[in-house]
Amino acid sequence: MTTRPARARTRQVALAGMLAERGLLSPQWRAVWEQTPRHHFVPDPAWRQLRRGCEPVTGRERMDLIYSDEPVVTQLDNGEPDGPGIATSSNSMPSMVARQLDALDVRPGHRVLEIGTATGYVAALLCRRVGERNVFSVEIDGVLAARARANLDRAGLSPTLRVADGETGLSAHAPYDRILSTCALREVPHSLARQLAPGGVLVAPMTDVFYGGATVRLTRQDNGNLSGRFFHGASYMPMRSHRLEKPGPPDTSTARRRETDTAPERLHPLGFALYGSARLPGVRMTHGFHQGVRTVWLQDEHGSAAVAGGGTVTVYGPRDLWAEAEEVETEYTALGRPDTTSFGLTITPHGHHLWLHTPTEPLPARSRRSPAG
Ligand SMILES: C[S@@+](CC[C@H](N)C(=O)[O-])C[C@H]1O[C@@H](n2cnc3c(N)ncnc32)[C@H](O)[C@@H]1O
Numbered sequence: 001m002t003t004r005p006a007r008a009r010t011r012q013v014a015l016a017g018m019l020a021e022r023g024l025l026s027p028q029w030r031a032v033w034e035q036t037p038r039h040h041f042v043p044d045p046a047w048r049q050l051r052r053g054c055e056p057v058t059g060r061e062r063m064d065l066i067y068s069d070e071p072v073v074t075q076l077d078n079g080e081p082d083g084p085g086i087a088t089s090s091n092s093m094p095s096m097v098a099r100q101l102d103a104l105d106v107r108p109g110h111r112v113l114e115i116g117t118a119t120g121y122v123a124a125l126l127c128r129r130v131g132e133r134n135v136f137s138v139e140i141d142g143v144l145a146a147r148a149r150a151n152l153d154r155a156g157l158s159p160t161l162r163v164a165d166g167e168t169g170l171s172a173h174a175p176y177d178r179i180l181s182t183c184a185l186r187e188v189p190h191s192l193a194r195q196l197a198p199g200g201v202l203v204a205p206m207t208d209v210f211y212g213g214a215t216v217r218l219t220r221q222d223n224g225n226l227s228g229r230f231f232h233g234a235s236y237m238p239m240r241s242h243r244l245e246k247p248g249p250p251d252t253s254t255a256r257r258r259e260t261d262t263a264p265e266r267l268h269p270l271g272f273a274l275y276g277s278a279r280l281p282g283v284r285m286t287h288g289f290h291q292g293v294r295t296v297w298l299q300d301e302h303g304s305a306a307v308a309g310g311g312t313v314t315v316y317g318p319r320d321l322w323a324e325a326e327e328v329e330t331e332y333t334a335l336g337r338p339d340t341t342s343f344g345l346t347i348t349p350h351g352h353h354l355w356l357h358t359p360t361e362p363l364p365a366r367s368r369r370s371p372a373g
Contacts, residue, residue, distance in 0.1 A: 047072075103217045119144075141163075166181065171191075207242065274340065276329075338357070
């Protein structure tokens with residue numbers, strides 16, 4: 001270890017203080033964070049996540065990254081050498097972790113299942129809050145799980161760790177009062193939902209081709225369904241089997257360009273993205289900049305696409321995705337542009353549905369008009 005213990009402790013106390021000042025830590029959680037130095041759970045090498053890939057960090061820069069409110073990437077390409085450099089494991093962004101743990105609303109003695117052990121940091125925080133014999137954590141990658149075990153051993157903590165696919169939870173120790181997924185889910189697997197005790201809470205970052213990432217807090221109802229609201233945007237690595245496929249190329253032979261009054265910013269709020277995910281299922285939305293101009297890209301799996309920015313849009317393929325998105329944006333505006341927490345999810349044995357305001361108002365997919373020429 002390259003850092004003197006007193007200096008590391010000061011930095012950890014400062015990190016916890018920053019989270020507490022932002023209202024993200026209760027006094028109990030603050031004490032737990034102060035006792036749990038983040039750098040004890042970050043291996044070498046580690047990487048900083050940039051917009052276009054990951055860059056290695058070493059020495060002082062590495063410690064500065066660890067003691068900032070940034071994720072620290074701890075594995076690329078599932079650990080395979082010579083890959084494209086895609087982040088596949090990390091020690092998550094502290095403010096995201098704090099928000100998730102706050103939403104989990106754990107009490108001493110609660111039995112908690114974590115999906116995605118990675119570095120073991122969240123497992124360590126949970127051990128210090130609910131007691132190590134109440135913490136269970138599964139990681140799909142055996143190398144990462146072994147490293148987490150070593151990190152936790154060094155911290156003197158022994159939660160139950162298993163190398164397993166979190167898609168099916170950890171039935172041997174169910175039911176759990178709380179389930180926390182620290183990898184993003186496209187939908188909550190029902191096998192996992194069933195392992196929650198009655199009245200129990202599941203917190204998970206959700207991901208979709210339209211909205212990227214949003215965290216949801218679901219409670220198990222008397223009928224066995226889970227239901228609850230989204231509470232914050234969150235960009236987490238997806239569960240391995242929930243990774244989003246890149247759609248094929250658009251049909252560029254059918255490009256049509258026109259002016260548009262709808263600025264990409266209108267489609268940017270997470271509330272709109274949640275609404276749109278229900279209304280335009282299967283359509284991918286991505287925001288960014290193209291040649292310095294704020295741009296939004298829409299694409300489906302059958303060659304239709306739209307690229308809008310700077311007052312013009314180009315559409316491709318049989319669907320006019322931009323016209324469809326504009327209609328959905330008009331609906332969203334007519335509803336008063338509801339924010340993230342106005343939306344929720346219900347999970348039943350038959351699937352999941354997204355709702356607005358109350359679970360009795362599920363949002364249906366928009367009916368598709370006949371293909372535009
Ligand atoms: C963002 S990291 C979790 C951070 C972690 N909680 C920590 O404290 O360091 C996500 C982890 O989920 C793991 N993962 C992905 N799919 C999984 C699955 N199906 N079951 C269990 N773990 C999975 C990844 O290997 C990765 O290590």
